[in-house]
Amino acid sequence: xxxxxxxxxxxxxxxxxxxxxxxxxxxxxxxxxxxxxxxxxxxxxxxxxxxxxxxxxxxxxxxxxxxxxxxxxxxxxxxxxxxxxxxxxxxxxxxxxxxxxxxxxxxxxxxxxxxxxxxxxxxxxxxxxxxxxxxxxxxxxxxxxxxxxxxxxxxxxxxxxxxxxxxxxxxxxxxxxxxxxxxxxxxxxxxxxxxxxxxxxxxxxxxxxxxxxxxxxxxxxxxxxxxxxxxxxxxxxxxxxxxxxxxxxxxxxxxxxxxxxxxxxxxxxxxxxxxxxxxxxxxxxxxxxxxxxxxxxxxxxxxxxxxxxxxxxxxxxxxxxxxxxxxxxxxxxxxxxxxxxxxxxxxxxxxxxxxxxxxxxxxxxxxxxxxxxxxxxxxxxxxxxxxxxxxxxxxxxxxxxxxxxxxxxxxxxxxxxxxxxxxxxxxxxxxxxxxxxxxxxxxxxxxxxxxxxxxxxxxxxxxxxxxxxxxxxxxxxxxxxxxxxxxxxxxxxxxxxxxxxxxxxxxxxxxxxxxxxxxxxxxxxxxxxxxxxxx
Numbered sequence: 001x002x003x004x005x006x007x008x009x010x011x012x013x014x015x016x017x018x019x020x021x022x023x024x025x026x027x028x029x030x031x032x033x034x035x036x037x038x039x040x041x042x043x044x045x046x047x048x049x050x051x052x053x054x055x056x057x058x059x060x061x062x063x064x065x066x067x068x069x070x071x072x073x074x075x076x077x078x079x080x081x082x083x084x085x086x087x088x089x090x091x092x093x094x095x096x097x098x099x100x101x102x103x104x105x106x107x108x109x110x111x112x113x114x115x116x117x118x119x120x121x122x123x124x125x126x127x128x129x130x131x132x133x134x135x136x137x138x139x140x141x142x143x144x145x146x147x148x149x150x151x152x153x154x155x156x157x158x159x160x161x162x163x164x165x166x167x168x169x170x171x172x173x174x175x176x177x178x179x180x181x182x183x184x185x186x187x188x189x190x191x192x193x194x195x196x197x198x199x200x201x202x203x204x205x206x207x208x209x210x211x212x213x214x215x216x217x218x219x220x221x222x223x224x225x226x227x228x229x230x231x232x233x234x235x236x237x238x239x240x241x242x243x244x245x246x247x248x249x250x251x252x253x254x255x256x257x258x259x260x261x262x263x264x265x266x267x268x269x270x271x272x273x274x275x276x277x278x279x280x281x282x283x284x285x286x287x288x289x290x291x292x293x294x295x296x297x298x299x300x301x302x303x304x305x306x307x308x309x310x311x312x313x314x315x316x317x318x319x320x321x322x323x324x325x326x327x328x329x330x331x332x333x334x335x336x337x338x339x340x341x342x343x344x345x346x347x348x349x350x351x352x353x354x355x356x357x358x359x360x361x362x363x364x365x366x367x368x369x370x371x372x373x374x375x376x377x378x379x380x381x382x383x384x385x386x387x388x389x390x391x392x393x394x395x396x397x398x399x400x401x402x403x404x405x406x407x408x409x410x411x412x413x414x415x416x417x418x419x420x421x422x423x424x425x426x427x428x429x430x431x432x433x434x435x436x437x438x439x440x441x442x443x444x445x446x447x448x449x450x451x452x453x454x455x456x457x458x459x460x461x462x463x464x465x466x467x468x469x470x471x472x473x474x475x476x477x478x479x480x481x482x483x484x485x486x487x488x489x490x491x492x493x494x495x496x497x498x499x500x501x502x503x504x505x506x507x508x509x510x511x512x513x514x515x516x517x518x519x520x521x522x523x524x525x526x527x528x529x530x531x532x533x534x535x
Contacts, residue, residue, distance in 0.1 A: 024052055024093035025061040027081050029068045029101055041065055044097040051127040052095055060091065078103075082112070085122050092121070098128045099145045107492065110146040114139070165255050167191045171264040178246055180205040180268055196265040204231050205241060209269045212242060213276040248274035257465045297324045299467040300342055303475075306335045307482040307489075315339065326481075335483045342481070349488055350456040353474070355500060360449055363503050367445045385431040392427060396420040452500050 028044040045062070052059050063081035085091045094116065096102045102124060103109025113124040113133065123133055129145055132138035164174045172191040177183045180202030184195040198206075204226055211217045211225070219238040226233050245252055249267030250260055295301075298315030305312050306328040313326045313335070324339035355363065399420065403413040451458060451470075459470055472478075474497055479490045 021090065021092035022057050023060045023090050024057040024095050025063060025081060025085060025091055026052070026059055026095045027078070027102065028062075028064040028097065029066065029075075029077065031067060044101065047097050047127045048095045051125075057093060057095070059095075060088075082116075085116065086120055092123065094122060094124045096124070096126050099124075099126045099142065102126070103146060107143070107147065110143040113142060113146070161255065168251060168253055168256055168261060169259075171251065171262050173246070173251060173263065173265060178244075179241070180247070181265070198266055198268050201231055202268050204229055205247070206269055208238065209242070209247070209273055209277055213273055242277055245274065254465075257463075295324075296464045297339060298326070299464055299471070300326065300339075300346060303468065303471050303478050304342070304488075305478055305480045306330065306333060307480045308335065309333050310480070312478075313481065335481070337481070337483065341486075345481075345486070345488055346479075347456055347460075349479075350459055353452050353455045353497060353500065355449065355452045357453065360453065363500060364445055364449055366503055367449075367500075368442065382431060385427055389424060389427045389431065392420055392423045396424065448497055449500060452497065 026045065026048040028041050028048065030040045041064075045065070049059065061081075061084060063084070064077045066077060068075040068077055081094070085094060094102070099109075103112065116122040116124060117133060124142070125133075126145075131141045133142045167174050170192070172194070173196060174191045177194075177196060180198060181196045182199040184197060185193055188194055208222050208226060211222050212219075217225075219235045219242075223233055223235045223238050241247065245260065246263065246265075247268040248271045249263050249265065250271070251263045252260055295315065295317075297317075300313070301315040302312045304326065309328065309330040311328055311330050311333075313328055315324060315326050317324050326337055326339060326342050328335040396417065399408070399413060399416045402408050403410075455470075455474075459467055462470060474494055475490050475492070476494055477490065477492050479488045481488055
């Protein structure tokens with residue numbers, strides 16, 4: 001049997017390579033409905049079409065053209081575009097205005113672009129960020145840009161959350177109008193300008209509280225009565241309403257852990273009635289252990305996942321022993337471990353990220369040098385915009401001075417002032433897009449290495465909310481616990497932190513007499529291969 005061609009069907013197939021072609025699709029989007037009618041979408045489409053024409057590409061489809069938040073990749077138009085590209089056999093490129101238009105979900109967006117290239121031979125190109133994703137360097141730069149889109153999202157979120165916290169502490173409800181209420185100022189965008197009052201549905205909800213408190217009716221019966229009265233509500237929803245202090249004029253939020261705020265809105269029921277309903281619900285519990293939603297003794301709850309079923313672990317207190325435990329609630333899964341042991345394992349994980357003070361400066365310099373090369377273009381553009389801004393502001397001052405001393409009349413002054421002010425605004429907008437990379441990168445690097453000076457102490461001394469923030473910052477997708485090996489593992493570490501232990505390890509090798517070449521240190525460590533990182 002010398003005919004080897006008969007065995008070719010058993011040989012692994014080579015991954016699909018990029019096929020030469022000139023067919024492309026264009027995807028455009030804005031973040032919110034307020035932007036839908038401005039020139040953003042039209043500008044994106046125009047830039048993409050000019051780019052396609054310049055590259056000699058044939059546009060065979062348009063997608064997006066509306067508002068879709070890119071914080072996650074569960075978007076209708078985005079997924080419609082992906083489905084079209086994957087099913088088509090003749091699409092070679094996806095063109096976007098910038099990579100943040102494609103996705104702002106960080107490594108998840110990078111993974112989608114990488115999947116399109118490797119599985120379907122489709123290249124994702126951005127008109128404002130020239131690179132070649134088919135090369136190792138271009139692929140790496142593309143991932144960096146996706147990560148910075150995510151970081152920009154998180155920085156914006158921090159600003160928004162700060163504002164929401166301020167309004168909450170003042171007693172204003174910052175989310176959508178709760179069930180049972182109407183907003184008498186629906187056109188007002190600010191929380192402080194809204195006026196929430198009880199509506200007709202709210203009066204029915206008040207009856208539900210009274211039935212629960214005075215007649216001790218089960219939730220299923222209360223929901224049935226309300227449905228007969230024309231209010232469509234489920235038993236599960238009733239539980240959420242009964243445990244929300246908003247209805248007695250108070251505000252509580254995960255943003256303000258441990259705090260109760262006097263609300264500015266009209267109460268639906270009295271506080272006494274609310275507490276009476278709450279006490280009934282507590283008395284009806286007959287478990288041998290008590291589950292805690294927020295407990296300082298259970299910081300890893302929900303953050304840790306079961307290795308068997310990938311469900312998040314819950315926490316509970318065994319009253320008789322006075323001990324806390326973590327467990328998996330999946331039926332048939334026997335993962336159950338003491339909080340003390342789980343916390344000790346996590347302490348071991350945090351110790352692996354610790355660096356010495358004398359290493360701080362050289363690690364910082366190394367990180368900055370490796371990252372700055374990928375943002376050279378942005379930095380150069382920022383310098384150019386700053387120069388233009390200075391010149392335009394000088395012209396604006398000059399025109400104002402000439403008007404004051406009477407060299408030009410009001411009409412001429414107004415004409416040029418509006419022009420220069422518009423130019424200044426547009427230049428600042430562009431400067432904000434290009435000038436923030438270097439400063440933000442420096443802040444993130446400073447933040448990361450300072451945390452690594454003593455991550456264990458930082459975690460132990462923090463309150464519950466801060467611990468959770470730190471945990472999710474270090475391990476964005478959480479960690480997985482394997483009961484058989486009694487170990488944690490994770491599929492991904494925050495890239496800013498994953499680099500530091502490796503560089504520190506090389507530095508320690510240098511201290512021990514080994515030579516070290518910084519250009520051999522990887523500039524980015526994903527820790528996202530087939531085998532997850534194990535501690």
